[in-house]
Amino acid sequence: MTVERQTMEVDIACVGFGPAMGGFLTTLSRAMVDENGLPLLESGVMPGMPLQLLCYERADDISFGVSGVVTRARSIRTSFPDLNLEEIPLVCPVCDEKVLYLLDPLGASRRSSGIRMMDTFAGMLSDKKTCSYELPYIPPFLSKHEGLVLSVxxxxxxxxxxxxxxxxxxxxxxxxxxEPLIEQNRVVGIRLADQGANKDGTPASGFMPGMDIRAALTVVGDGPIGPVGQALDRHFGFPEGNHQREWAVGMKAVVELPENCQLKPGTVLHTIGYPEPEIFGFLYVYPDRVASLGIFVPSWFDSPVRASYRYLQHWMMHPAIWPNLEGGTLRSWGAKSLQESGKRGEPFLVGDGYARIGEGSGSTNVLTGSGLDEAWATGVQLAEGVAELLRSGKPFSRKNLEESYLVRRRDSWVEREGKEAEKARDGFQKGVLTGLIGMGLTGMTGGLLNLGGHISRPYERIPNLEDFCREKIAPAKVRELLKEAVTKGTSLSDTVMDQLGWPQIPLDGKLLISQQDALLMGGKVQAAPGYADHVVVIDPKLCDSCCPQLCVEICSGQALTYREGGGAPQFDREKCVHCGACIWNCTKPLEADGERCNIDFRAGAGGLHSAEN
Amino acid sequence: MDGGYHIVVCGSIVPDPLQTLAPVEGPTGPSLKNEMMLPAVLDPWAGHALYEAAHLAKNMPGSKVWLVSLGPKQKLQQLMMSIAQKVSFELVVLDGPAGGFTDPCEVASVLAGGIETIQGLDRSRLLLFGGCASASRDAGVTMQMVGEQLGITDQFLGVDELVVQPDGTLKILERSEGGQYQVSVCAAAPALLAWATGNLPEPPNNPQIGMANMRTVMPALQKALPAKVGAEGVSFLSVELPKQRRETRIVRDMPPDEIAREIVDWIKG
Structure with a gap:
């Protein structure tokens, strides 16, 4: 059905407002006026007016989402040389850093022989009370000395x-x-999502077709799972050898610490080893007894029932962490997919009429685990290039963008350090210990030596459920648990964790709360009516043979649930936090494109609804 | 009516109702914890008033809508990012506190003063809209006082519907007790309507409206008049959150009657 759409013309259309777009718009807006505030760059679509620079953000507000970070903030500080930290809530200079190796006090986690050896060694040196070993030395590539903890x-x-x-x-x-608007391989603008639509996208009452915003330049900073970036990837492909096969879901919370907490503002704590060796954790302390904390569940954690929420709670209850949190209150909660391919995940950064910035452009440094400042820097680099083109009246062609933006990016510390880090995580493809050794090798040699290797697609790594559980749960019992979960629509990962020896979480209604309560009390998740479902199964028939459905198990908001009678999972958009974990956890690749699986993550409104993050 | 109406809507920010709110005692009295960090929305009742105003203006050629907003300038600026995409209006900003710990009479004075600065406002065509109460203070008296200060004696409260009749009179439905409406007919403007929810859905976001609004919204924010509003001389004996109990369960295939029974038992328990 052809839908008539209104059109609007702007000079530059921007997709997504995050750190990268912040860097882009801050830098470009400064180039738009002189020291007296008089405009320097005239609009091409509204002669006589200043440049028409519009940015469209999916979330209900620009600050929603949960993410505390620690950053050296080099590019940010360059953009704001007189940065007064007191202007920004929840910012604090780093004052103390620790990396803890967490032992497993419960004996429930799955540990390889290599990890058990590490446990033995660490156990000899560990603090028995906290069941952890503090690394005596933080390698420079991990250190955040002179950095800032801040809320994104x-x-x-x-x-x-x-x-x-x-x-x-x-x-x-x-x-x-x-989606982007593409005409003869040139990006000519963007299309906004339809409003007043049914779940399936068909017009409902009050239907308003999404407007087409035409622009000479489209700047795409919609993150690692943004639909516009994904559409560009599908249309233009990736550079030879590049792909996005490495991911993690970061599930995080902001907590009001108990009054007796001894942690000082500016404390940075990173953990490895627990609740599973593959899961890393962090805790950053802000002023006023507030902390941002969380875990990362990576795509190389090979579990057919991997999930995040209960692991987050077990991590919080570890003896090294819990004394700092007990008696605290959950203030907000959320989750987000992280693109961990880094430089190797870099798409085509420019083309006729478009440019990519931020995490979706592969700017994250996968060795240092930093992305905020890198993303900001890419925005700055693009803005400088765009300003140069505007001043010289040159069009936004691929060639001109390469010569203005790409040159700056390739010549920057983001590129240099990203290149060094490129293979830092390859070792994790073979195991945690290998991965840690690989990171160390890369870090200590500046990328000269790496444990490189083939990177599997996430779905290629997922074992059969019975095989995964075989050591502790008999196959017949596994089948029984699976049947129960599918019939009742309950979490299989929870029941499997119960059987594997993970104790129930003692919910206290304040900090340790049920996942649904976290959604409502923490994430304040909501979705305005009138939008189509944004998580869509592409070929429902593929789901018929998929069991357990990892997309259901990993879903951060429990928005995806088993359908009675089997088949494609059900989706409740009012619970979706837009983390995007479903798209890289789907285990059914498309026949036409093995890099892509059976879930499409489209444009959608709503999701997380808290600025305390 | 020839020439349309001049519709002035009074409305400001309130903390987003989804957020966790906690009262704290500060040097100037009670306030909300981390209020400046919390996302804000347009007061829901004022929002309905604004959408009704826009709807009326659209159907009455020559009409114009102003939004007069008392609140911290920085928060109002954030609010404009969502509101300004929905309906066309001209903004008048009064830079002052918008929390619920203020005196309605002072607020009304400031609002009335702000309205009187509107250039070209035709009092003979004036319809003064607002919410019947606010989600911040919920005094339910502010709009009446604004109207009084402006000399508007035809006042209607808890309004859900306004119809401009063929003879130009205004037929107004006000909520009254027992779920009923009082139907009034007002001969002409000026009139005050303090809205309940009305009947209109929230308008969709429209980039063209947003673009047009931004031409006037940003200059209005920059020209914001400072507004001295507080609660001097008032002492708050106590401020507390309503007590609440919470339990969330997800169930499948449970009959609605059984769910209702369980909820009733839980409430009684």
């Missing part, structure tokens, strides 16, 4: 407010972008 949400809100106050940029939240 509060930082983007601060940056966004400054931009809006300038009057030079328009930022529109609550406006998901459904």
């Amino acid at each position: 949400g509060q930082f983007t809100q601060w940056a966004g407010s400054r931009l809006m106050a300038s009057g030079l940029v328009q930022i529109w939240p609550g406006m998901p972008v459904s």
Whole structure:
């Protein structure tokens, strides 16, 4: 059905407002006016007016989402040389750093012989009370000395407010972008998501087709799972040898620490070893007894029932962590997919009419585990290039963008350090111990020596459920648990964890709460009516033979659930936190494209609804 | 009506109702913990008033809508990112506190003063809209006082519907007790309507409206008039959150009657 759409013309259309877009718009807006505030760059679509620079953000506000980070903030500090940290809530200089190797006090986790050897060694030196071993030395590539702990949400809100106050940029939240507009391989703008639609996308009452926003330049900073970036990847492909096969879901919370907590603001704690060796953890302390904490569940954690929430709670209850948290209150919660392919996941960064920045452009450094400042830097680099092109009146062709933006990016520390880090995580394909050795090797030699290797697609790694459980759960019992979960629509990962020896979490209604309560009390998740479902199974027939359905188990918000009678899972968009874990956890590849699986993550409104993150 | 109406809507920010709110005692009295960090929305009742105003303006050629907003400038700026995409209006900003710990009479004075600065406002065509109460203070008296200060004696509260009749009179439905409506007919503007929820859905986001609004919204924010509003002379004896109990369970295939029975037992227990 052809839908008539309204069109609007702007000079530059931007997709997504995160750190990268913050860097882009901050830098470009400064180039738009002179020291007296008089415009320097005239609009090509509204002659006589300043450049029409519009940014569309999917979430209900620009600061939503949960993410505390620790960053050296080099590029950010360059952009704001007089940065007054007191202007930004939840920011603090790093004052103390620790890396803890956590032993398993419960004996429930799956540990290889190599990890058990590490446990033995660490056990001899460990603090018995906290069941952990503090690394006596933090290698330089992991150190965040002179860095900042900050809240991405509060930082983007601060940056966004400054931009809006300038009057030079328009930022529109609550406006998901459904796709790029491509004509003869040139990106000519974007299409906004339809409003007033049914779940299946068909028009409902009050249907308003998404407007086409045409622009000479489209800047795409919609993150690692953004639909516009994904559409560009599908259309233009990836450079030879590049792919996005490495992911993690970061599930995080902001916690009000108990009054007796001794942790100082600026404390940075990273953990390895527990609740599973594959799962890393972090805790960053802000001022006023607030902390950001969480875990990362990676795509090389080879479990057919991997899930995040209960693991997060077990991590919080570890003897090394819990004394700092007991009696605290959950303030917010959420989850997000992280693109961990880094430089290897870099798509085509420019083309006729478009440019990519931020995490979706492969800017994350997978050795240091840092992405915020790198993303900001890519935005700055693009803005400098764009300003140069605008001043010289040159069009936004691929060639011109290569010569203005790409040159800057390739010449920057982001590229240099990203290249060094490129193979840092390859060792994890073979196991945790190999991965840690590989990271160390890469880090200590500046990328000269690596434990490289073939990177499997996530679905290629997932074992059969019975094989996975065989050591502790008999196959017949596994089949029984599976049948029960599918019939009752309950979590299989929970029941498997019960059987594997993980104790029930003692819920206290304040900090340790049920996953649904976390969704509501922590994430304040909601979704406005009138939008189509944004998580869509591409070929439902493929789901008939999929059991257990890992997309259901990993779903951070329990928005995907087993369908009675089998088949494609059901999706409740009002619970979706837009983490995107479903797309890389699906175990059914498409016949036409082995890099892509059977779930499409489209433009959608709503999701996490908290700025305390 | 020839020439349409001049519709002035009073409405400001309230903390997003989904957030966890906690009162704290500060040097100037009670406030909300981390209020400046919490996302804000347009007060829901004022929001309905604004959408009704826009709907009326669209159907009455020559009409114009103003939004007069008392709140911290920085938070209002954030609010505009969502509201300004929905309906066309001209913004008047009064830079001051918007929390619930203020005196309605002071707020009304400031709002009335702000309205009086609107250039070209035709009092003979004035419809003053607002929410019947606010989600911050919920005094339920502010709009009446604004109206009084502006000399508007035709006042309607808890409004859900306004129809401009063929003869130009205004037929207004106000909520009254027992789920009923009082139907009034007002001969002409000026009139005050303090809205309940009305009957209109929230408008979708429209980029063209947003773009047009931003031309006036940003200058309005920059020209914001400072507003002295507080609760001087008032002492708050106590401030507390309503007590709540919470339990969340997900069930499948449970008959609605059984769910209802369980909820009733839980409430009684």
